Every structure is written in C-alpha cells, then in structure tokens.
Amino acid sequence: MKVKIFDEEYEGDLEKAINKFLEENDIDVIDIKYQTSAFSYGEDQIYCFSAMIIYF
Numbered sequence: 001m002k003v004k005i006f007d008e009e010y011e012g013d014l015e016k017a018i019n020k021f022l023e024e025n026d027i028d029v030i031d032i033k034y035q036t037s038a039f040s041y042g043e044d045q046i047y048c049f050s051a052m053i054i055y056f
Contacts, residue, residue: 001030007050011036014049027055 004021008014022029033052038045 002055004053004055005050006052007048009047009049011049014051018051018053021053030054030056 006014006017006021008017018032031054033054035050037048037050040046
C-alpha cells in the first residue's frame with residue numbers, strides 16, 4: 001500500500017494534478033481523502049486544497 005499527497009492553492013489545479021497522476025499510473029485506488037483550509041494573511045484570505053490518494 002502507498003500514498004500520494006497533493007497540495008494546491010486552487011481547487012482546479014488540484015483536480016488537474018490528481019487526474020494527471022491517475023492517467024499516468026496504473027494503480028488500484030483504495031481511497032481518496034480531501035481537505036480544504038483557509039486562513040487570513042493580512043487582508044488576504046489564503047486557501048489550501050489538498051488530497052491524499054491511498055493505492056496499491
């Protein structure tokens with residue numbers, strides 16, 4: 001069993017990274033865990049979109 005972790009600033013970039021990984025690798029996905037977080041940096045709001053793929 002292995003894991004692959006993705007972390008992106010934009011949810012669209014996360015989708016692209018995951019889809020590319022799945023297309024390029026012949027794997028059996030067991031589960032995908034998804035998480036978002038947001039925090040303030042001055043007057044800006046920063047988002048983080050992450051996912052972990054558990055696979056064989």
